[in-house]
Amino acid sequence: MTVWDRPEPPPRPVPLDREQIVAAAIALADEGGLEAVSLRKVAARLNAGPMRLYGYISTKEELLDLMVDEVQAEILPEGRPSDWQEALRNLANGTRQTALRHEWLADLLGGRPTLGPNGLAVAEATLAALDDLADIDTVMRAVETVSSYFTGAIRREIANLRAERATGLSKYEWQRASGPYLTRMLATGRFPALTKAVYDGTDVDAEASFATGLDWVLDAVAAKLTRP
Template identity: 80%
Template sequence: MGVHLDVAAAVALADEGGLGGVSLRKVAARLNAGPMRLYGYISTKQELFDLMVDEVYAEIRPQEPPGDWREALGGLAHRTRHAALRHEWLADLLGGRPALGPHALAAGEATLAALESVTDIDTALRAMETVGAYSTGAIRREIANLRAERATGLSKHDWQRASGPHLTGMLATGRFPALSKAVHDGADVDAGTSFATGLDWVLDAVAAQLARPPA
């Protein structure tokens, strides 16, 4: 058995019970192996988490070179969201220091290469950071809502109905006219549509920046 099987076992444990359910001992038990075998090349839980993240980046990295920078950034964001929906614990590890495993580096290389072909390296990096910040925040919010639904047993619409009397009373005071309009007239969209719309807006902003003449 090699490190890949160990990491795959850790990913399975996290899929079942979150990051709190992952430890070197539990991974060893899942593989019917002694924990000292893992300590031979994984010294800390954080190191194991880093390997797990890169394992999932194998699902995120593009399989073919993206056609242009927008496809590169947008595709990376969408694939990251889909991966987080399959592996909810990933949301807890997004947004920190850059992932440096081979699959993560391959994802970053493909995206940066697509951007570098149309702009300077600093602008390319800021574009990646901007889209990454949006997608990380949106993904974390979506996963938090899914966890809240499971914890309370209330779907989004169940929660809205349960909160309705309180919200109606607060809006009736007239102190929140903009929120009142949003509640009564705003469109109710699913998480996927919300993510895609926000991502398009961010990419449009990046496109506007790329179109600006050099200073």
């Protein structure tokens, strides 16, 4: 059997690594949200069969963990400001910006402990900001409080943003004007405070609202630090 009879061998499969897999998964998630991430689609994007991925990860959850850790690299600030409040603000805003770039992150934020290298680096940076400003336990309490705040705030912001996109109206426009169900509910008079908020509240933009809440929490932390 001559060379001419034999067909060319199938191209050697391009070598893979976790980095490529994670990048492909992130690309899919950025385009179509978390629900667009399936092992089959990730593999297809790399010209591979689905089962190929199981050499690099052993479960889809692991892939999600890797994705989170990967984008957490974007959170880390370049320099470390001397002011601890500024440092924490940077981390909070960094997380927020990252979540705005990768909205699927909001679905995963706080969902499980982040123990990847970048997750640890973020934790380190957060703790380092407060290092030596109080005893460790106080510092830990402060870190937990601050990051609980911004985790929750970011999730809420993204949730509202999606709702706006789904209806095409800003939250308050919608509540005030056209949401028939909500209008009806408010009209029952059972939610006076809520009604006042909806009709008389100013529709401040999300960034400002995030910053204000963050400032408050940082002030609270400051108050506890200076008094050990």
